[in-house]
Amino acid sequence: MLFTHLLTRPLIGAEISKPARKYAAEMLAELHPFWEQQAVFVRDDFIYWDVLDKLANADLITRMSRAVSPPAKRILVVANFNGFLEQDNRRSKAERQLEELFRHASTDGAIVVWIEPHMNKATTSGGLFSGIIKWVKEGWSRFARVNTEGEVSDPFLTSECRFQSPLTPSQLHAVRLSVLRLDLGRYK
Amino acid sequence: MKTIRPGIISVRAVNQYRRRDVLSYLGLRYYLANSATLTDDWARLVASDLLLTRTDPIYFGAYHFKECKECGGVEHRAMSLPGPNEALAEAALLDECSNYPIAFDNPPCVFSYRLNKGENRSGVFRHYIEGLQDRQRAIAKACDDRPNGIVLYTDLKRFYPSISTDVALNAWRKQAGVGGLPTRFRDLGEKIIFDHSRACNPNDKGILTGPMFSHLVGNLVLRELDEKLSKCLPARYFRYVDDITLVGDEGEMLQSLSTLKDCFNDMGFSLHDDASQKNFKVSVSEWLKGRDDFLKSRRPISWPTLIGDLKKFLFFKPEKREELQNAFRAEGVRIPMRDYSNVVCERDFRERIRAFVQNPWFTRKIRGVSIASLLSQAMWLRNTYEMEFSNLAETTNALQGYSRKRNIPKLRYRASRLIYLATDDVLASLCLVARELPELHFHSHVMKAVASGNIDDVLPLGTNAAQATAQPLKAAGRRCTTSIQELSEKTEQALSVFLLNGLTVDRSANISIGTSDLMRFAVSGSDISLMKSAEQFIREIACLHGLTEHPRHSEILDAAFDKDEDMALDAIDQLQGESSGAGIY
Numbered sequence: 177m178l179f180t181h182l183l184t185r186p187l188i189g190a191e192i193s194k195p196a197r198k199y200a201a202e203m204l205a206e207l208h209p210f211w212e213q214q215a216v217f218v219r220d221d222f223i224y225w226d227v228l229d230k231l232a233n234a235d236l237i238t239r240m241s242r243a244v245s246p247p248a249k250r251i252l253v254v255a256n257f258n259g260f261l262e263q264d265n266r267r268s269k270a271e272r273q274l275e276e277l278f279r280h281a282s283t284d285g286a287i288v289v290w291i292e293p294h295m296n297k298a299t300t301s302g303g304l305f306s307g308i309i310k311w312v313k314e315g316w317s318r319f320a321r322v323n324t325e326g327e328v329s330d331p332f333l334t335s336e337c338r339f340q341s342p343l344t345p346s347q348l349h350a351v352r353l354s355v356l357r358l359d360l361g362r363y364k
Numbered sequence: 365m366k367t368i369r370p371g372i373i374s375v376r377a378v379n380q381y382r383r384r385d386v387l388s389y390l391g392l393r394y395y396l397a398n399s400a401t402l403t404d405d406w407a408r409l410v411a412s413d414l415l416l417t418r419t420d421p422i423y424f425g426a427y428h429f430k431e432c433k434e435c436g437g438v439e440h441r442a443m444s445l446p447g448p449n450e451a452l453a454e455a456a457l458l459d460e461c462s463n464y465p466i467a468f469d470n471p472p473c474v475f476s477y478r479l480n481k482g483e484n485r486s487g488v489f490r491h492y493i494e495g496l497q498d499r500q501r502a503i504a505k506a507c508d509d510r511p512n513g514i515v516l517y518t519d520l521k522r523f524y525p526s527i528s529t530d531v532a533l534n535a536w537r538k539q540a541g542v543g544g545l546p547t548r549f550r551d552l553g554e555k556i557i558f559d560h561s562r563a564c565n566p567n568d569k570g571i572l573t574g575p576m577f578s579h580l581v582g583n584l585v586l587r588e589l590d591e592k593l594s595k596c597l598p599a600r601y602f603r604y605v606d607d608i609t610l611v612g613d614e615g616e617m618l619q620s621l622s623t624l625k626d627c628f629n630d631m632g633f634s635l636h637d638d639a640s641q642k643n644f645k646v647s648v649s650e651w652l653k654g655r656d657d658f659l660k661s662r663r664p665i666s667w668p669t670l671i672g673d674l675k676k677f678l679f680f681k682p683e684k685r686e687e688l689q690n691a692f693r694a695e696g697v698r699i700p701m702r703d704y705s706n707v708v709c710e711r712d713f714r715e716r717i718r719a720f721v722q723n724p725w726f727t728r729k730i731r732g733v734s735i736a737s738l739l740s741q742a743m744w745l746r747n748t749y750e751m752e753f754s755n756l757a758e759t760t761n762a763l764q765g766y767s768r769k770r771n772i773p774k775l776r777y778r779a780s781r782l783i784y785l786a787t788d789d790v791l792a793s794l795c796l797v798a799r800e801l802p803e804l805h806f807h808s809h810v811m812k813a814v815a816s817g818n819i820d821d822v823l824p825l826g827t828n829a830a831q832a833t834a835q836p837l838k839a840a841g842r843r844c845t846t847s848i849q850e851l852s853e854k855t856e857q858a859l860s861v862f863l864l865n866g867l868t869v870d871r872s873a874n875i876s877i878g879t880s881d882l883m884r885f886a887v888s889g890s891d892i893s894l895m896k897s898a899e900q901f902i903r904e905i906a907c908l909h910g911l912t913e914h915p916r917h918s919e920i921l922d923a924a925f926d927k928d929e930d931m932a933l934d935a936i937d938q939l940q941g942e943s944s945g946a947g948i949y
Contacts, residue, residue, distance in 0.1 A: 181398070181449075182895075182907035215895055215907035248417040 184217045186243040190225030190236050192260075197222040227257075228266060233273040237280045250286040250360075252278070257290075258298045267307055275316060282319040282360035294334050294352035305332050305356050312358060323357040332356040370396065371404035375485040375926045377455035380576055382930065383487070383937045385426055386831045386861060386921070387882075388445045391901070393920045394908035395448035407456035412552050415453040421559035422447035423572065424901035427854045429825040432805045440826055440854065444563060444572035447904045453552065454577045458488045460549045461580065467543025470583055473594040475499040476605040477579035485928040488576050497658045499604050504655040506600040506611040507648040515651045516599075516610045516617055518624075518643045520633050522568075523606035524578050527585055528632060529561040529570035535584040557581065569632070579605075589627055597623060608635075611648070646766040654770045667781055670741045673733045675931050678924075679704045680730050689839070691735050696787035697742050698814070698836035702924040702931060746785040750794070753778040757797045772803045779807040783814050783836050783935040791815035810935060813837075819844045819862065819869070823855040828938040830861035835934040838865050838918075845870040851879065860886040866918025881906075889915030 187204070191197045204220050211218060223239060226232045240250070261267040278288060290308065292298035298305055309331050312320045322331050333355050338348040370378075374396050381388040395401055401411075423444040430441040446454065461468040462479040470478055475495040480487060507515065520526070536557060540550045556577050561570040571578050582605065593601045599612025599620035610620050625635055636642040660668075678685055682705040689701045753775060760771040779798055786794060795811035798804040806829060813822045813833045822833045823846060837844055844862060848855060849872050856879065862869050863877070863886035877887050881902040885894055894906035909916060 181395075182904050212892055212895065213911060215910075217896070244417075245419060249413075 182215045182217075185219070187218050187220040188236070188239055188243060189220060189222040191222065192224065192226050194224075197224075227261075227270045227273050230273060233276060237277060240281060248283075250281050250283060252281055252286070252288045252360075254288060254290040256292065258292050258295065258304045262297045262304060267304065271311060275311070278316065278358070278360060279319050282362070284361050286360040287323070288320075288356075288358040288360060290356040290358070292354050292356075294336070294354045299332065299334070299354045305354065308356065308358075318363055320358050320360050321363055323359045368399055368402055370402040370926050371407065372483065372485055373404045373407040373455045373459050374402055374452065375928050376459070376480060376488045377407075377452050378925050379485065379928075379930050380455070380487040380489065381451055382932045384574070384576075385428075385443060385445050385827060386864065386934070387424060387426060387827070387905075388448075388451060389932075390864065390917060390920060391445075391448035391905040391908065392451050393925060394905055394916075395452065396925065397908070397920075401452070404456070404459075407452045408460070411449050411453040412456055412548065414449050416548075416552060416555050418449075420900055421563040422450060422900040422904055423563045423574070424899070426574075427826045427857060428828040429806055432802060438825060441573060442565065443574040444560075445901065446575045447901050448908060449904070450556070450575070454556065454575060455488050457549055457552050457556070458576060458580060460545065461543070464543030464545060467539040467545070468580070468584075471587065471590045471594065473502075473601055474583060474586075474590050474603045475502070476603070477583060479580070485926070486930065489579065493658075495604060499602055499609070500655065500658040502602055503600075503609055503611060504652065506602075507652050507655070509600075510611060510613060511648055513611055513613045513648045514617060514645050515648060516621070516643070516645045518608050518610075518621075518635050520606040520608070520628065521636055523633070524571045524573040524582060525565070525568035526633050527569060527571040527582065529557060531585055531632065532557045532560075532571050532581050535587065536581060539584050539587070553577070585631075589631065593624065593627065617645075644766065644769070650766055654766075657770060657773070665741050665744050667745060670738070670745060671931050671933070673741065674699065674738055675702075676730060677733045677735075677738060678702055679707070679927065684735065688735050688738065691739055692742065692839075693841055695739060695743065696840075697739075697746075697785055698839040699742070699784045699933075700835055700839040700922075700931075702929075703922050704924045704927075707924050707927050742785060745781070749778040749782050750786060750790060753782060753794060754797065757801060761800060772801075775801065775804060776807060779804060779811065780832075780933075780936045783807075783811055783832070784839075784933065788815045813844075814840075814935075817842050817844045819846050819859075820848055823848060823858040824852075825858070826854060827857050827861050828934075830858035831865075832935040832938040834862045834865040834867055835932075837862075838867055843868045843870060846875075847872065849874050851875060856880055856883060859883070863887050864917045865921060885909070885915075886917065887915070889917075 189197060189200050191200065201220065201222050204218070208218065221239070221243075223236065224232060225236050261270055281288075290305070292304060297303055300306070309322055312322055324331065334353065335355065336350060336352045338350050341347065341349050374392075378389065378392055378396070381392055400406060423446055426443045426445055427440040428443050430439045433439050458479055462481045468479060470476075475498050476492070478490045478495060480490050484490075503515065507513070533554060536553045537550070540553060545553075556575070557571070560572045560575070560578070564570055564572055571581055586603070590601075590603055597610070597612075597620040598616035599610040601620070601624075602609040602611075608624065610617060610624070612620060628635055660666075677688065678701060682703065685701050685703060692699060692701075756771055756775050756778070760768055760775060763771060775798075779794070782791060782794060791811050792815040795808045795815060798808035798811060801808075806825065809821045809825060810829060810833050813819045814836050817837065819830075819833060822829050844867055846859070846869060851859065859869065859871075859875075860880070860882045863883070877883050881894055881897045881899050884891075885902055885906055889912055890906040890909040891911065894902060897903040897906060
């Protein structure tokens, strides 16, 4: 391995489920030695976060602000949220908290990558992504915008690949994703 | 394989820091080994962004030989070497400043650290010798106007460490405002000044000695005062870094000196005492005898012609490098041979050469340079310098005052070149001659070490002395020895420099080579623990080096970075900071 630039980054994992946080921490621990060989040093920190709880949201924002000073470029990865948000009107209840989180994260050059399974609940009109895009365009436009730069004209993209499951090696399983990118910053 | 030619900013940074310290240079070379970093856009956008958003300052504290104390010991200069990313971001910042001459060009009375401009890749600043030559011309003109006057030299004590953070920030903000510097670069300058204040010694006021940006800050801080003094003093006023020269008659001089002291004291600087050896006076008529001391040699064979031809040869016939090295070694010549084989693979280079080879003048010029012609030039220079050095040393021994001062740079010039040219036996005898002159302390130790391979006397001098010795020893294919039984921080750094150069150092079993991170990096290259070192500079360069079976330092030092990279000759360049007259022909 040659020519590696030193990269030291904090990673804050925010998740409501305790077992999920534990799995994530264990998986990252296994990855650390490989990253370090590439001069990538990650300080991970997994915390409880319920998007519907204003205080848990405030804790996450505080943690995020303290993680790096001066504020560096941030990337917020939001994943696999539609199952939770598309029930019991939770999307609407989460709006304030998500707005607050994204607004605090909106330093120059920050981005949000929101990944969901390619399912109707996420991608159809009226689904999760169209709801997020509506919030961005109508209420969050001073600090967020949907990225449609370059050859990307769609508000979100979809992708599909197949993988060999270790449980059933004879079969290929498909994984289909849809990805929305938001740029954060200060916009007029 | 075709490769991309480095951008102007990266070549300038490499050339500038090569003359400063080998560790800075190596760090930059490892950084720039990634082709994405070679572009000017990377330096301006990415490197500057990484610097603006970093949390901790990254500087390596190296010890350089400064001068001999009157009591006999050695005084070191504490250098703070910026990490590779900062060195590149700093070069981008200084390049940007060069676009605003109203704000950042020196006033006419200041000759040091003038920003390079346009396509010139020789360094972030114009070569120091140009400034010294211009200062000499300006003083000569002032002397012509006052034939019965006197010339007075004085200098400021501890110039850079005496600049406080507030003074530096005010000067920077003011000139950035005058020029209309873009906010991003204005912030970058402020960030560097702020980081200097965090990294500086508690006894110092804020600005570090070592980073290139400090030189610009130094000039900006004194800018108003330079302009005022050059207008209001009765004597003529000239400045080169911290060296101040006044030209006037006795009365003008007394009044000027008093004003000068008051003005500098008000700004927090102090001049050396009247009794200090740093201050001296000479009549204009005496001074004018040396007015041409800085003129370039008009000899058909000179050091610049030899080095120029050597570079041309290696450049156009890289496959003959080993043959040339062996021929030089057989004659006892220790000039290092850079490897240009990577450079000639650059697409840009091949296209330009294709156009050049159609020019008959060009092909004639190249054909005229051969191993035999290079050896012949080297032998002629060896004989000439040996004779001149011996004669000058003999006469200098009996001289005092200005006549002696004029001879010292001429002696140093020849001594540093003889380190590359003279045979071991001759160099050993010349070092005894040099030892008789206290002003040649540094040279005599380097000469002795290069002639004998024993580096005991060089190790305590600092990393600049170590590199000045290591490079010719490596070119000679020599092993070195040391009988030192215990390493201090300074000798450990110096020993690391020999190891970074790939030299084998026979040493006592008492000396462990794993005692410091720098030494481990020098011996083994990188490993995971060095990539996590608490010493941030070592951590950065260890990561840039990457995990390899063997260290790559020696290979990197041998390989040229770009066609416009200077042929670094450390026994000459490393003296730049120690003697402002190092370039006298």
